[in-house]
Amino acid sequence: MSISIHLLGSPRVEVDGEDQGRPRGAKTWALLALLARSEGALPRTRIAELLFSEADDPLGALRWTASQLRRLLTSSDTVVGDPMELRLPTDAKVDTDVIIRGRWEDALDLPGLGRPLLEGVEPRAGASFELWLSGERRHLDGAASAMLHEAASTLLARDKADRAVPVANRLVALDPSDENAQVMLVQALVAVGDHDAANQRVETCTNLFLEELGVEPSPALAAAARRRATLVRASPIMLRAQLEAGQAAMSAGAVDAGLETLRGVAEGAGVLKDDHVTLQALFALGVALVHTTRGTDEEAVTVLHRARDLADAMGDDTISGSACRELGYVELLRGRYDRANTWLEAGRERAAGNDTELGWIDLFTGSCLSDTAHYTKGEHALRRAIELTARAGETEGEAFATTHLCRLHILRGELEEARTAGRRALELTDAAAWTSFRPYPETWAALAEFGLGQVDESHQLFEHAWAMASQIGDVCWQTLSLRGLGLINAERDHQAEAIDQLSEAPTHCRRLPDAYRWAEAYALEALVGVAVDAGDGRARAWLAQLDTIASRHGFREFQARAHLHRADLGEQDAWKLGALVAAEIDNPLLTRDVAAREPGHWASAEASVRGTPELTELAR
Numbered sequence: 001m002s003i004s005i006h007l008l009g010s011p012r013v014e015v016d017g018e019d020q021g022r023p024r025g026a027k028t029w030a031l032l033a034l035l036a037r038s039e040g041a042l043p044r045t046r047i048a049e050l051l052f053s054e055a056d057d058p059l060g061a062l063r064w065t066a067s068q069l070r071r072l073l074t075s076s077d078t079v080v081g082d083p084m085e086l087r088l089p090t091d092a093k094v095d096t097d098v099i100i101r102g103r104w105e106d107a108l109d110l111p112g113l114g115r116p117l118l119e120g121v122e123p124r125a126g127a128s129f130e131l132w133l134s135g136e137r138r139h140l141d142g143a144a145s146a147m148l149h150e151a152a153s154t155l156l157a158r159d160k161a162d163r164a165v166p167v168a169n170r171l172v173a174l175d176p177s178d179e180n181a182q183v184m185l186v187q188a189l190v191a192v193g194d195h196d197a198a199n200q201r202v203e204t205c206t207n208l209f210l211e212e213l214g215v216e217p218s219p220a221l222a223a224a225a226r227r228r229a230t231l232v233r234a235s236p237i238m239l240r241a242q243l244e245a246g247q248a249a250m251s252a253g254a255v256d257a258g259l260e261t262l263r264g265v266a267e268g269a270g271v272l273k274d275d276h277v278t279l280q281a282l283f284a285l286g287v288a289l290v291h292t293t294r295g296t297d298e299e300a301v302t303v304l305h306r307a308r309d310l311a312d313a314m315g316d317d318t319i320s321g322s323a324c325r326e327l328g329y330v331e332l333l334r335g336r337y338d339r340a341n342t343w344l345e346a347g348r349e350r351a352a353g354n355d356t357e358l359g360w361i362d363l364f365t366g367s368c369l370s371d372t373a374h375y376t377k378g379e380h381a382l383r384r385a386i387e388l389t390a391r392a393g394e395t396e397g398e399a400f401a402t403t404h405l406c407r408l409h410i411l412r413g414e415l416e417e418a419r420t421a422g423r424r425a426l427e428l429t430d431a432a433a434w435t436s437f438r439p440y441p442e443t444w445a446a447l448a449e450f451g452l453g454q455v456d457e458s459h460q461l462f463e464h465a466w467a468m469a470s471q472i473g474d475v476c477w478q479t480l481s482l483r484g485l486g487l488i489n490a491e492r493d494h495q496a497e498a499i500d501q502l503s504e505a506p507t508h509c510r511r512l513p514d515a516y517r518w519a520e521a522y523a524l525e526a527l528v529g530v531a532v533d534a535g536d537g538r539a540r541a542w543l544a545q546l547d548t549i550a551s552r553h554g555f556r557e558f559q560a561r562a563h564l565h566r567a568d569l570g571e572q573d574a575w576k577l578g579a580l581v582a583a584e585i586d587n588p589l590l591t592r593d594v595a596a597r598e599p600g601h602w603a604s605a606e607a608s609v610r611g612t613p614e615l616t617e618l619a620r
Contacts, residue, residue, distance in 0.1 A: 001015060001016060001074070001075075001089065002015070002016055002017070002089075002091060002092070002093075003015055003073065003088060003089060003092040003093070004092070004093045004094075005032070005036065005088075005093070005095065006095050006110075006111070006112055007029075007032070007033050007036060007094065007095060007096050007112070007117055007118060008095050008096065008099075008110065008112025008113065008114075008115050008117060008119075008140065009111065009112035009115035009116070009119045010120050011029050011032075011033075011118055011119075011121060013032075013073060015073070015074050020072050020073075020074070023068045023069070023071070023072045024068050025068060026121050026122060026123040026124070027051055027052075027061075027065050027123045027125060028065055028068045028069050028072060029118055029121045029123065030051055030118070030121070030123040030125055030129060030133075031047070031051065031062075031065050031066065031069055031079075032069055032072070032086070033117060033118055033133075033136070034047065034050070034132070035079065035084065035085065035086035036086055036094055036096060036097075037096060037136055038085075038086075038584075039584055040083075040085070040584060041081060041083035041085035042083050042084055042085070042580070043082065043083045043084075043583070044059060044062060044083065044084055045059070046576075046579070046580050046583065047062055047084060048061070048062045049128070049576050049580075050125065050126075050128050050132065050576060050577065050580060051065070051123070051125045051126075051129055052065075052125070053125075053126050053128070053576075054126060066079045066084070073088075095110050096117070096140060096143075098110060099113060099140065099143045099144050099147050100140075100143045100338045101338055101342070102147075104147050104148075104150045104154065105151075107144075107147040107148075107151070108147075108148075108151055108167070113147070113148075114141075114144045114148075114170065114173075114174050116137050116140075116141075117133065117136050117137045117140050118133065126573060127571070127573035127574070128573045128574065128576040128577045128580075129577075131563065131566075131573075131574060131577050132577055132580075134551070135550075135551035135559060136551070138548060138551040138552040139551050139552055139553075139554055142335075142336065142552040142553060142554075143336075143338065144174060145171060145174050145175060145178065145181065146331070146334075146336040146338070146339045147339075148167055148168075148170055148171040148174065149171055149180065149181065149184060150339060151164075151167050152164045152167040152168045152171060152184050152188060153184065153298075153301045153302050153305055154305050156184075156187060156188055156191055156302050156305075157302045157306040157309065158305075158306075158309065161188055161191035161192045162192055164191065165188045165189060165192060167188075168181070168184045168185040168187075168188045169185060171184060171185070172185050176205075176208060177208075177209070177212065177213060178513075179205075179209075179217050179218060179220070179221060179513040180297070180298055180334070180513045180514070182205045182217065182221060183220055183221055183224045183298040183513065184298055185201055186198045186201050186202060186221065186224040186225050187224050187298060187299070187302065189201060190224065190225060195225070198224075198225040199225050201225075202217075202221055202222055202224075202225050205217055205221060206221070215510075217513075218512050218513055220296060220298065220512075220513060220514075223296075224298065224299070236269075236272060236274050236277065239265055239268055239269050239272070239274065239277050240277055242261055242264070242265045242268075243262070243265045243277060243280055243281050243284070245261055246258050246259075246261030246262040246265060246281070246284065247262075247284055249261060250262075250284075250288050250292060255288075255292050258288065258292075259285065259288060259289070259292075262281050262284055262285040262288065263285060265277065265281040266278055266281035266282050266285055266303075269281055275310060275313075275314055276314075278310060279307060279310050279314065279316065279319060282303055282304075282306050282307035282310065283304075283311075283319050283322065283323060285303050286300050286303040286304035286307055286323065286326060287322075287326060289303065290304075290326055290329065290330060296514070297330050297333070297334075297513070297514035298513075300326075300330065301327065301330055304323045304326050304327050304330075305323075305327070307319060307320075307323045308320050308323040308324060308327070311323060317350040317351075318350070318354070318357075320350050321346075321347045321348075321349070321350030321351045321354075321357060322347070323347075324343045324344070324346040324347035324350065325343070325347040325351075325357065325360060325361055325364065327343040328340045328341070328342075328343035328344035328347060328361075328364055329364050330514070331343060332364055332367055332368055332371070333514060333515070333516050333517065334514070334517060335371070335517035335518060335549075335552075335553030335554070335555070336553070337368045337371065337372050337554055338554075340364070340368050341365065341368055344361050344364055344365050344368070347361050348361050355388045355389075355391050355392040355394075356388075356392040356394045356397070358388050359384075359385050359386075359388030359389035359392060359394055359397050359398075359401070360385070360389070360397050362381045362382070362384045362385035362388060362401070363381075363382065363385035363389070363397060363400055363401040363404065365381045366378045366379070366380075366381030366382035366384075366385055366401070366404060366405075366408075367382075367404050369381060370382070370404060370407065370408050370411070371518045371555065372554050372555065372556055373555070373557040373560075373585045373587065374586070375408055375411065375412055375585075375586050375587055376586045378408055379405070379408055382401050382404055382405045382408065383405070385397065385398075385401035386398055386401045386402055386405065389401060395428055395431055395432040395434075396432045396434055398428050399425055399428035399431075399432055399434060399437065399441065400437070402424050402425040402428060402441075403421075403422075403425040403440055403441040405421045405425075406418050406421035406422040406425055406441065406444045406445065406448065407444050409421060409448075410447050410448060410451065411557070411587065411589075412587050412588065412589055413451075413588070413589035415448055415451040415452050418444070418447070418448035418451070419445070419448040419449065419452060421448075422441060422444050422445030422447075423445060425441035425444070425445070426438070426441050426442060426445055429441050435468075435472075436472050436474070438465075438468060439464075439465040439466075439468045439469040439472070439474065439477035439480075439481055440465075440476075440477055440480070442461050442464060442465040442468075442481075443461075443462065443465045443477070443481050443484055445461055446458045446459075446461035446462045446465065446481075446484050447484060449461065450484070450487065450488070450491075455488060455491060455492075458484070458488065459488050461484075462481050462484035462485045462488060463485065465477065465480075465481035465484070466478065466482060466485060469481050475508040475509055475511050475512055475515050476508075476509060476515050476516040476519045478505075478508040479506060479508040479509045479515075479519045479520060479523050480505075480519055480522070480523065482504060482505040482508065482523070483501075483502060483505040483522065483523040483526050485501050486498045486499070486500075486501035486502035486505060486526065486527070486530070487502075487526060487530075489501060490502075490530045490533075495530070495534045498530055498534075499527070499530060499531060499534065499536060502523065502526055502527035502530055502531075503527055503538075503542070505523035505526075505527070506520045506521075506523040506524045506527070509523070517549065517553055518553075518555065520549065521546065521549045521550055521553070521555050521558050522558075524542065524545060524546045524549065524558075525546055525550075525558050525561055525562075527542055528542050528543050528546050528562070528565050529565065532565055532568050532569060539565075539569065540569065543562060543565050543566065543569075546558060546562050546565075547559070547562045550562055556581060556584070556585055557582075557585055557587065557590060559581050560578050560581040560582040560585065560590060560594070561578075561590070561593075562578075563575065563578030563581065564578045564593060564594065566578075567597050568597070572599055575594075575597055575599060578594060578597075579594050579598075582594045
């Protein structure tokens with residue numbers, strides 16, 4: 001028996017190719033979607049609270065609806081247990097799974113790609129379920145965008161620009177305010193030679209951003225419409241010399257000249273059919289675009305796809321694996337974790353025995369897990385990364401991994417452990433002379449000191465991190481350090497100054513399309529917490545922004561905290577959904593915060609510091 005479940009668009013179930021029709025009761029679809037999108041089994045009591053809170057017998061209503069779902073799926077073994085879970089045959093196909101974990105080739109064929117979850121279904125299950133449904137719709141919209149983006153990038157890299165253009169158009173249609181999508185479309189139009197259309201797209205997008213968002217797109221959009229570097233025409237020996245010159249220019253900080261040279265070498269080597277030089281130039285260019293300049297990740301993704309395809313064709317697992325790792329890192333920054341993990345696992349398959357490569361892959365894997373609130377698994381991956389990079393003498397990788405271990409401890413309220421990790425991360429960063437990175441571990445070290453009550457020392461660290469981040473021009477570091485300064489002012493009862501700084505903090509990340517989305521959400525959550533406590537009338541608008549970014553990118557803890565903030569504002573139905581989300585997160589600090597807000601069980605000490613984990617911990 002084959003089962004195909006379509007939850008995107010108008011839902012339907014097909015068994016052995018036959019449409020099973022509509023079930024009795026719209027809540028059957030709601031239950032199916034809830035179980036299909038859950039990471040694990042759900043307690044029946046929680047499901048009943050979410051779907052049937054208005055019923056005289058919520059658990060009885062759940063039993064009846066589960067029976068209707070089993071009938072729809074034509075099997076009594078598909079919906080079972082307490083906690084309840086969905087058990088499908090291994091060959092069953094669920095469209096939501098395809099766009100999250102599948103291949104872009106399969107995703108493009110889905111009839112519901114880009115359409116809302118349970119479109120047209122109105123289960124009337126109450127405010128808590130409506131909050132869940134709107135959040136899931138945003139998340140699946142993000143997953144659809146990620147799939148379309150990967151499809152367009154890959155097609156462009158494989159010189160199939162004529163196919164990339166319609167895919168990029170679909171990508172822009174999903175979210176016209178996504179600058180990365182707009183850049184991808186411009187690149188595809190340039191690749192097919194339609195420069196007039198590319199320039200028109202730049203103008204249209206610029207006007208849209210000014211009218212709708214009040215800001216101009218970053219320079220990356222206009223740059224995408226311009227022709228790239230002129231072809232380097234030279235002998236193979238001269239091309240190799242030019243490759244070395246381009247890499248030397250990058251190392252010396254002459255970024256523009258280095259990028260131009262690497263682009264030209266890659267094109268020139270392609271004309272000469274010198275695959276070795278082409279591969280070296282493509283990979284060097286891709287890494288430089290990701291790590292050296294900002295706002296160029298769209299070009300980087302296409303270049304890295306080309307490098308990976310060529311490396312696979314040449315049997316070069318080293319460069320192929322590293323290209324996969326870099327693609328995973330880009331997806332991590334964008335908050336597209338399912339795609340990031342797919343690339344990182346592909347890199348891991350090619351990196352056997354290479355401690356340096358495996359260390360960086362574990363670092364990025366642990367970062368993905370931490371960002372999405374899978375803390376125990378994230379800690380294991382980060383500790384592996386620390387061990388591997390230390391063994392390989394890769395000090396920068398060890399510093400990065402130790403910084404994210406510090407961050408994880410802070411998010412779980414383990415402040416002594418965070419202090420130790422933060423100090424170690426700073427030592428490693430200084431040992432590597434990695435000046436441009438220092439504001440990042442410094443911010444987390446400052447948060448550890450803040451949580452432990454060392455407010456003055458914390459303030460000094462935040463101020464230094466802010467000054468360095470501003471000098472370097474790193475918008476992510478600026479966001480995080482300014483967030484810390486805002487928390488200092490909140491702790492000192494300077495509420496107006498605190499909210500000014502906290503409201504500014506996330507805007508830094510928004511200035512570039514390839515900034516770290518998690519950092520933006522982290523700063524936004526702090527702003528909401530302080531604004532709610534201060535009774536600021538703008539709290540609800542900021543909360544809506546937090547809910548949108550958290551649900552779209554799968555920032556599960558921020559989703560749970562957004563619901564708790566809604567409960568703080570009097571929306572008690574939101575507590576149910578916050579508790580449901582938090583039940584799947586292995587964070588004792590969050591668990592305590594949920595319990596403190598349970599209707600009828602408010603804890604005065606915790607209620608007075610609702611919001612950020614650091615402020616919550618200070619009240620204990």
